[in-house]
Amino acid sequence: MARTRTWVSIALAGALGASLAGCSSTGGKRAEDARKAASAQGRAAVDTPRWTFAMVTHSGDGDTFWDIVQSGAKQAAVKDNINFLYSHNAEAQQQAQLVDAAVDKRVDGIIVTLAKPDAMKAAVARAEKAGIPVITVNSGSEQSKAFGALTHIGQDETIAGEAVGDELNKRGRKKALCILHEQGNVGHEQRCAGVKKTFHGTVQNLYVQGTSMPDVQSSIGAKLQADKSIDSVVTLGAPYADTAVKARKDAGSTAEVDTFDLNAKVAAELKDGTLGFAVDQQPYLQGYEAVDLLWLYKYNADVLGGGKPVLTGPQIITKDQAAALEEYTKRGTR
Amino acid sequence: MTATAPAPAPSPGTKADDERLVKTSPLRKLMGRPELGSVVGAVAVFLFFAIFADSFVRAASLSTVLYASSTIGIMAVPVALLMIGGEFDLSAGVMVTSSALISSMLSYQLTANVWVGVLVSLVVTLGIGVFNGVMLTRTDPPSFIITLGTFLMLTGMNLGFTKLISGTVSTKSIADMQGFSSAKDVFASTFTIGGVDFKITILWWLALVVVATWILLRTRVGNWIYAVGGGEMAARAVGVPVNKTKIGLYMGVAFGAWISGQHLLFSFDVVQSGEGVGNELIYIIAAVIGGCLITGGYGSAVGAAVGALIFGMVSKGIVFAEWNPDWFKFFLGVMLLLATLLNHWVRKRAEVTK
Numbered sequence A: 001m002a003r004t005r006t007w008v009s010i011a012l013a014g015a016l017g018a019s020l021a022g023c024s025s026t027g028g029k030r031a032e033d034a035r036k037a038a039s040a041q042g043r044a045a046v047d048t049p050r051w052t053f054a055m056v057t058h059s060g061d062g063d064t065f066w067d068i069v070q071s072g073a074k075q076a077a078v079k080d081n082i083n084f085l086y087s088h089n090a091e092a093q094q095q096a097q098l099v100d101a102a103v104d105k106r107v108d109g110i111i112v113t114l115a116k117p118d119a120m121k122a123a124v125a126r127a128e129k130a131g132i133p134v135i136t137v138n139s140g141s142e143q144s145k146a147f148g149a150l151t152h153i154g155q156d157e158t159i160a161g162e163a164v165g166d167e168l169n170k171r172g173r174k175k176a177l178c179i180l181h182e183q184g185n186v187g188h189e190q191r192c193a194g195v196k197k198t199f200h201g202t203v204q205n206l207y208v209q210g211t212s213m214p215d216v217q218s219s220i221g222a223k224l225q226a227d228k229s230i231d232s233v234v235t236l237g238a239p240y241a242d243t244a245v246k247a248r249k250d251a252g253s254t255a256e257v258d259t260f261d262l263n264a265k266v267a268a269e270l271k272d273g274t275l276g277f278a279v280d281q282q283p284y285l286q287g288y289e290a291v292d293l294l295w296l297y298k299y300n301a302d303v304l305g306g307g308k309p310v311l312t313g314p315q316i317i318t319k320d321q322a323a324a325l326e327e328y329t330k331r332g333t334r
Numbered sequence B: 001m002t003a004t005a006p007a008p009a010p011s012p013g014t015k016a017d018d019e020r021l022v023k024t025s026p027l028r029k030l031m032g033r034p035e036l037g038s039v040v041g042a043v044a045v046f047l048f049f050a051i052f053a054d055s056f057v058r059a060a061s062l063s064t065v066l067y068a069s070s071t072i073g074i075m076a077v078p079v080a081l082l083m084i085g086g087e088f089d090l091s092a093g094v095m096v097t098s099s100a101l102i103s104s105m106l107s108y109q110l111t112a113n114v115w116v117g118v119l120v121s122l123v124v125t126l127g128i129g130v131f132n133g134v135m136l137t138r139t140d141p142p143s144f145i146i147t148l149g150t151f152l153m154l155t156g157m158n159l160g161f162t163k164l165i166s167g168t169v170s171t172k173s174i175a176d177m178q179g180f181s182s183a184k185d186v187f188a189s190t191f192t193i194g195g196v197d198f199k200i201t202i203l204w205w206l207a208l209v210v211v212a213t214w215i216l217l218r219t220r221v222g223n224w225i226y227a228v229g230g231g232e233m234a235a236r237a238v239g240v241p242v243n244k245t246k247i248g249l250y251m252g253v254a255f256g257a258w259i260s261g262q263h264l265l266f267s268f269d270v271v272q273s274g275e276g277v278g279n280e281l282i283y284i285i286a287a288v289i290g291g292c293l294i295t296g297g298y299g300s301a302v303g304a305a306v307g308a309l310i311f312g313m314v315s316k317g318i319v320f321a322e323w324n325p326d327w328f329k330f331f332l333g334v335m336l337l338l339a340t341l342l343n344h345w346v347r348k349r350a351e352v353t354k
Helices: A002-021 A028-035 A064-079 A092-104 A117-129 A157-170 A186-198 A213-226 A238-251 A264-271 A283-300 A319-330 B026-031 B036-052 B059-084 B092-110 B114-138 B143-166 B180-188 B201-218 B220-230 B232-237 B242-268 B279-289 B301-320 B325-353
Strands: A052-057 A083-088 A109-113 A134-138 A152-154 A175-180 A202-207 A232-235 A256-260 A275-280 A315-317 B190-193 B196-199
Touching: A028 B092, A052 A064, A052 A092, A052 A283, A064 A083, A064 A238, A064 A283, A083 A092, A092 A109, A092 A117, A109 A117, A109 A283, A117 A134, A134 A283, A152 A283, A157 A186, A157 A232, A157 A256, A157 A275, A175 A186, A175 A213, A186 A202, A202 A213, A202 B325, A213 A238, A213 B059, A213 B242, A213 B301, A232 A238, A238 A256, A238 A264, A238 A275, A238 B059, A238 B242, A264 A275, A264 A319, A315 A319, B036 B301, B036 B325, B059 B092, B059 B196, B059 B201, B059 B220, B059 B242, B059 B279, B059 B301, B092 B114, B092 B143, B092 B242, B092 B279, B114 B143, B114 B180, B114 B242, B180 B242, B196 B201, B201 B220, B201 B242, B201 B301, B220 B232, B220 B242, B232 B242, B279 B301, B279 B325, B301 B325
Parallel strands: A052 A083, A052 A109, A109 A134, A134 A152, A175 A202, A175 A232, A232 A256, A256 A275
Antiparallel strands: A275 A315, B190 B196
16 A cells, blocks of 8 residues: 555655646636636616526536526526526436425525426426515427416527428428437437428438437448438537538538537537528526526516517527627636 | 366376367367457458448448447447456446546646646546555455446536536636647547548557456466456465555556547547536446356456447447337347347357367
């Protein structure tokens, strides 16, 4: 054991020494700090009582999309003097229990996603009964009103898919591949179905294992090799777009890669023409508006949308808009 | 379990009957190898897709299949060694992600040459392996529970630290930093043979198979591994350093996780903190398809590599065959089950003829 310990300390010392000596003069945190010259610290813009809002989503661990939603909600919470609580669970039953917990805590407002509406019904009803206003975001536009929520903020997945189909038509595409990175996700199926609805060419679905990027890459690569006539690949999440680009290169295919959602890489690749277009549903807006609308309701009894969902997308982003958005993707708000 | 069991002591004076001196034919030797069944399974799967998927037997397609297999195989080989040693590692999948996150974030936060991050990541990842091994040998619970704990801790730490340090759930790109291109050459480059591009992970995979096979068959440590997996008490009684062997095996898995993690980082620039969950099962599956016994003491590195190849061929072959994707998982299950049953049947026959 003593000898092992010596080895470990030598290794650690070596690593530390190397990190002091081997600095990179390009990129890294230093470059980022330089970019962040001066950003104002958030301070409450209103002096309404400090209400507590809870947001409960169906996000899995480490999802980039929901990170941006959260970021928007937090920003609005700071401005509106709100104590903001966030929790999430990909399992519908667990998510419903989290809503129950928020109701038990007697929060002043609840924001919830209805990815699996039936499972959430009872929990939302319980919040209504306790007199807590509920706003639904992202998914569940059809059920939102029936469940008694004030407003729904989000993108209709089918409409978003249809927008992709239209854009593919405009680009004269014939055969598209729709990459689903989560088998059994209703929203994903709706998106691909939407593409199928408006696209004049043919659409094929491909399921990949979203938790393993090498698997995503080799599966898309295999499909492109198997069918050379595919001329466009549509990924349903920003992180998968870049992987699809790599797969395209492996397969020696010329298919255009398009994607749902944005991140820094997607913005950069849209700018340099590696990607065709992205469909943005503005997740930042979903979080921000949800908190802000709850605040407006508490403060002024305002309701937006007139019983209809308030749509945050789809917004088609191409090379032209990408440059302007790149900076916002880097700070994690687009 | 019986692969390395010593031959029974011969009765004195009957030199001619000494079975240690009986020459076994090379064919017999081959039949006795634990990977034989899996090789037959692999050939069957290959022929199947060669017939049913037009584009499967093209050099470019095979390169894709080999890439998919290699990313599994790099982990399946050390996982197989660990299983031969009688233990499990459920943290292997997320450890890959941890390893990638460590290199990426360390290099980024210190604005250091990315090789610094890569080396620190090696030390830390091996440290996780040591942690698993020491926890196992110093305490009573089975490896299943201990590494389950590590799995959960790593999953949480991957997310927690990434969010804490980067502010988002994925790392920042380090593609513009010094040392990136040379590290990419080592971990994520491609090489061309006859006009077809192959990923370097295939070479890492082969190298690991060669090293692991050499350790298992030609070194004392190899005997220790079989002995520890075959019967821990007996091994301890004859003086095998059981604890050291087990810690070493966990470090082997950690080393594989480090290579896979660096590949992940340098081929995708950015690492998602939630990745890797569930892959540990795929590694174990590959090892089992390759003939490793879940109970320990039996198996081979070549077998695990062939198991990974079968998994890679089936999962990509289904795509090449363009079957209805809704049934993908079902087909995967059926094919794996058939390959494993064939494997099992061949091994049984081989044992009978011995």
